[in-house]
Amino acid sequence: MSAPTGSSRPIRSELRRFGIWRKNGAGLDTADARLLETPHSSDFTHTDPWRVMRIQSEFVQGFDALAEIGPAISVFGSARTKPDSPYYAAGVDVGRLLVEAGVAVITGGGPGSMEAANRGASEAGGLSIGLGIELPFEQGMNEWVGLGVDFRYFFARKTMFVKYAQGFIVLPGGLGTLDELFEAMVLVQTSKVSQFPIVLLGKTFWSPLMDWVRDVMVEQGLVSAGDLDIVQLVDTAEEAVQRVMEGKAGTRVAAKG
Template identity: 70%
Template sequence: MSAPTESNRHRSPRRKGPVELRRDQAHGSTADSRLLDSRNGGDFTHTDPWRVMRIQSEFVEGFGALANVGPAVSVFGSARTKPGSIHYEMGVEVGRRLAEAGIGVITGGGPGSMEAANRGACEAGGLSVGLGIELPFEQGMNDWVDLGINFRYFFARKTMFVKYAQGFIVLPGGLGTLDELFEAMVLVQTHKVTSFPIVLIGKDFWGPLLEWISSRLVADGLVSSKDLNIVALADSAEEAVNMMLAGGVTGRR
């Protein structure tokens, strides 16, 4: 960066909220003048400061809507799971068993395994929550969601999954499911959350992944062997829900 020139060295600084602007940065309109200027139309809604307000509103709306959900478990799985398939029926049973234990079900609100878990909870008379996300390919909230919130930002949505759940049950899924699983594992590993059971359903599906982590990451010293204890494997909905209960998740009394 070049040194200040004589012409701008003595230019008066300008305050912009908590920011102080000097020299060439001090030029420009004020916040009030931009607010009252109608020539820019809706351009301001695409600025980063405005996005911060949107992000804030997503957290406020999410916290307000979910504050009283009570004990709940987040259930993850593929949106591509077909109704009637083994994994779909497993999701329905997971949702039903959680509801029967007095535990709410939180999913991503979409189709597939998410719909299945919401359906099981709803049919069993339990709380069925969906946290949707804005995507370029529209999914929409499934019909089995009783309390639904749609988010623009993944990170705001992910916060809700963790803040209002006492554990995760993970059905077979793709990249989105893996993203949610590994984020949960990191939060437990770094002690950002405590007493947070994570159960993977499907030993044949998840076993090879855990074996790779063990044989490659642990063997190369990139992961501690004790980190594998963060997750547990189950082969049935009954086993998975029982692991949740044994891990400290307590239903409504």
């Protein structure tokens, strides 16, 4: 994927935000839930086609907001990471080091490790981006986001994570983090994207998962041994940023001038 070009002006001082979703009191009625609900009558023929217009608007909104951010790296990790956790500290370091390397930082815009990476990027004077999602338990965009884009639909948001980043750094996380990690791995495995570095930070956390892939999935012929090379495991923020900036097979992420 080629790196888009654009301004490198830090925008932490003024939050620019696109697409505010509807707040609800029940905490269960989200746009994704309504879209995926099994229809019990023919009423869906009158509602689902119109949802296409909203979905289209989310893609247009994302493309418009992010078109000129320049080269960026997406950082994933748990929303449940506490500020006193070493993972949080690592996230802050990752955000800072990425900015110092000349790229913007993209996260899911939430708390925990996402907040940490946004904080590191913001404190370093760089472009700190948050792609938020409407969830029943959503806590809103963290205070360190300079450019925020809100999404109702996961698939629209996921597209932006990949389209506008030249690589991923993945901190320890839960199901959402695993979902984002494996989707990125599949895109590389199937050649939907190429030369797209994926770096896992925290060998103690990630090694058991990779061992299971090797000992079970590879052993049973469900994935190829070479698929393990899609990801790189490191233990420090410095290593993570170095590896993601080096890229894969000798390629490099094009940093801002």
